[in-house]
Amino acid sequence: MTLTELKYIIAVARERHFGRAAEACFVSQPTLSVAIKKLEEELGVTIFERGGSEVGVTPIGMRIISQAQKVLEESANLKEIARQGHDPLAGPLKVGIIHTIGPYLLPKLIPVQIQQTPQMPLILQENFTVRLLELLRQGELDCAIMALPLPDAGLEMMTLYDEDFIVAVPANHKWATEQSLSAEDLKQETMLLLGSGHCFRDQVLEVCPEMSRFSAADDGIQRSFEGSSLETIRHMVAAGLGITLLPVSAVAEKPVSENDLVKYIPITKPVPNRRIVLAWRRSFTRSAAIDALAQAVFSCELPGVKMLPNEKYQALSVVLA
Numbered sequence: 001m002t003l004t005e006l007k008y009i010i011a012v013a014r015e016r017h018f019g020r021a022a023e024a025c026f027v028s029q030p031t032l033s034v035a036i037k038k039l040e041e042e043l044g045v046t047i048f049e050r051g052g053s054e055v056g057v058t059p060i061g062m063r064i065i066s067q068a069q070k071v072l073e074e075s076a077n078l079k080e081i082a083r084q085g086h087d088p089l090a091g092p093l094k095v096g097i098i099h100t101i102g103p104y105l106l107p108k109l110i111p112v113q114i115q116q117t118p119q120m121p122l123i124l125q126e127n128f129t130v131r132l133l134e135l136l137r138q139g140e141l142d143c144a145i146m147a148l149p150l151p152d153a154g155l156e157m158m159t160l161y162d163e164d165f166i167v168a169v170p171a172n173h174k175w176a177t178e179q180s181l182s183a184e185d186l187k188q189e190t191m192l193l194l195g196s197g198h199c200f201r202d203q204v205l206e207v208c209p210e211m212s213r214f215s216a217a218d219d220g221i222q223r224s225f226e227g228s229s230l231e232t233i234r235h236m237v238a239a240g241l242g243i244t245l246l247p248v249s250a251v252a253e254k255p256v257s258e259n260d261l262v263k264y265i266p267i268t269k270p271v272p273n274r275r276i277v278l279a280w281r282r283s284f285t286r287s288a289a290i291d292a293l294a295q296a297v298f299s300c301e302l303p304g305v306k307m308l309p310n311e312k313y314q315a316l317s318v319v320l321a
Contacts, residue, residue, distance in 0.1 A: 005036065005038070005039045006039075006068040006072055008021065008025060008027075008039075009036055009039065009047055009048075009064070010069060010072070011024050011025050013061075013062075016055050016056075017055060018032060018033055045058070045061070046060075046061070047060070069137065076139055088286065088288035088289070089292055090119050091119075092121050092122070092123045093121075093143070094123045094140070094141045094142045095123065095124055095143055096126075096145070097132075097145045097146075098132065098144075098145070098146050099126055099128070099229060100230055100250075101145055101249075101276060103230070103231065104247070105145070105297070109296055109297060112300055113296040133150070136279065136280070136281060142284060142286065143284070143290060144279050144280075145297075146276070147274045147276055148274070148276075148277055154282065155280065155282065157278060157279040158290075159276075159277055160278055160297050160307070160308065161275075161297070161302070161305045162308065163247050163248050163302070163305045163306070164248050164266075164267070164272070164273045164304065165246065165248070165272045165274070166245070166248050166264050167244075167246075167264065167266075168237050168244050168246050168251075168262050168263070169237065169262070169265060170240045170262065170263075171262060171263055172240070173243070175263075178265050179266075180267065181266075181268065182267065183267060189242060190243065191242055191243060192233045192236050192244040193244070194233065230247075230250050234250075237261075246264075248304035248305065249302050249304070251264050251304070
């Protein structure tokens with residue numbers, strides 16, 4: 001039994017496909033299949049149910065894979081402990097980040113991080129919250145920057161910042177000259193939303209739950225369209241397809257000129273917002289690296305964002321939402 005074989009079975013369990021698992025592990029499919037068959041023979045059990053378009057995992061296979069994840073995580077910890085003997089910040093940090101944060105935080109964060117901890121390059125992965133949580137559990141990520149609430153347990157987290165939502169409307173919209181709007185006002189307009197899987201979509205629906213019914217007959221909602229990213233939705237707003245809500249970090253720093261195609265309008269109190277956190281496994285040993293990444297975030301200048309550095313050492317358990 002080898003760590004490589006354990007890595008292979010975890011990949012197959014994740015991908016539910018031998019070919020995709022082999023690609024993820026950068027080996028040929030025959031190499032991966034032979035290694036997994038060898039492990040099954042050594043253990044005397046069947047880990048995977050072959051046949052069909054998707055590979056299944058046997059009940060005993062689920063237990064083995066769960067233990068394999070723990071073994072790989074602990075083996076990685078051995079390397080980290082050894083590295084910390086020289087420099088606790090030496091070596092890459094694997095960081096996940098959700099789609100609605102990455103494009104706006106990373107351009108500010110990376111230069112700061114390089115200046116503060118050049119010996120700790122960030123290996124970045126942008127994905128949905130659910131996928132990032134899975135990669136954290138599997139030890140393929142060290143930490144992740146996400147928005148609350150997190151539908152998972154077994155992690156530690158620290159608060160990074162809060163940011164308000166703001167309304168974006170076409171420049172020729174009847175509201176373009178308004179100084180503020182209420183959440184109630186939004187019910188009368190065509191709303192542009194992110195597609196399913198984005199946590200920001202759910203947060204917008206919390207502000208205006210009527211949007212989830214997608215019906216012109218419900219509370220004046222005309223219709224809702226979906227976009228794949230906040231930037232795509234911003235362009236749809238500019239094209240006059242409707243309005244949307246954006247996190248304030250997604251709004252350009254410079255004042256909006258009269259020639260711009262999109263106007264941004266604040267929402268009256270209570271202003272809807274979201275809390276951004278840094279989450280990691282409780283067993284992760286590089287606490288100095290977590291602190292260094294958080295400090296880099298706190299050093300970023302994000303207009304309209306309320307940084308929460310005084311809460312950075314209040315590590316809290318993530319509870320089921």
